[in-house]
Amino acid sequence: xxxxxxxxxxxxxxxxxxxxxxxxxxxxxxxxxxxxxxxxxxxxxxxxxxxxxxxxxxxxxxxxxxxxxxxxxxxxxxxxxxxxxxxxxxxxxxxxxxxxxxxxxxxxxxxxxxxxxxxxxxxxxxxxxxxxxxxxxxxxxxxxxxxxxxxxxxxxxxxxx
Numbered sequence: 001x002x003x004x005x006x007x008x009x010x011x012x013x014x015x016x017x018x019x020x021x022x023x024x025x026x027x028x029x030x031x032x033x034x035x036x037x038x039x040x041x042x043x044x045x046x047x048x049x050x051x052x053x054x055x056x057x058x059x060x061x062x063x064x065x066x067x068x069x070x071x072x073x074x075x076x077x078x079x080x081x082x083x084x085x086x087x088x089x090x091x092x093x094x095x096x097x098x099x100x101x102x103x104x105x106x107x108x109x110x111x112x113x114x115x116x117x118x119x120x121x122x123x124x125x126x127x128x129x130x131x132x133x134x135x136x137x138x139x140x141x142x143x144x145x146x147x148x149x150x151x152x153x154x155x156x157x158x159x160x161x
Contacts, residue, residue, distance in 0.1 A: 060107050061090040063145030071128065078135035080146075084118055084127035091150050098156045100132065102149040111149065115156040 068081040088094045097118040102111040116129040131139055 058149050058151045060102075060104065060111070060147040060149045062107065062147035064090065064148065066140050066142055066144045066146065068142050069140050076137040077140045078137060079128050079130045080140035080144075081119075081128045082146075087116070087127065087148065090148065096152065097127075100153040100156050102153065103129070103131075103146045105144060105146055107147045113153060116148075117156075 064082050064086050066080045066082055069075065069077045069079065070081070071079040087096065096116055098115065100113055100115055103114040103116075104111040113132040114129050115132060117127060119126065119128050
């Protein structure tokens with residue numbers, strides 16, 4: 001069955017018929033234009049995934065104070081240094097290194113995934129962290145605090161960045 005027969009038999013979308021009438025075009029021209037748009041749309045990449053803050057189902061602990069935002073590579077707030085012993089006490093465990101947690105600057109909203117790591121080489125403090133998938137300039141400031149959901153989300157995957 002060719003395109004003309006499909007149109008005649010009512011198989012075409014009513015929107016195409018409306019476009020043809022409004023713009024004074026033939027229905028066949030509108031159908032061809034619509035098919036070309038569909039092909040073009042297949043080349044447009046999907047939008048980037050933006051992680052939205054979540055509300056945890058477990059009560060967060062904190063606050064943990066950000067002691068510094070300087071690292072060997074960045075000093076613009078992508079990474080944050082903190083006291084590992086403080087987090088040990090709040091979580092009630094010491095095996096949180098290289099694990100992913102939900103963190104937020106507020107105890108009740110805006111939780112995002114972050115990797116937390118022990119680090120004797122941290123500029124200040126004995127541990128550091130950053131938001132996932134990538135920390136951004138200005139995420140953290142020295143003197144701020146954060147809250148952590150004590151239930152970890154699993155080990156950190158370095159390929160995730």
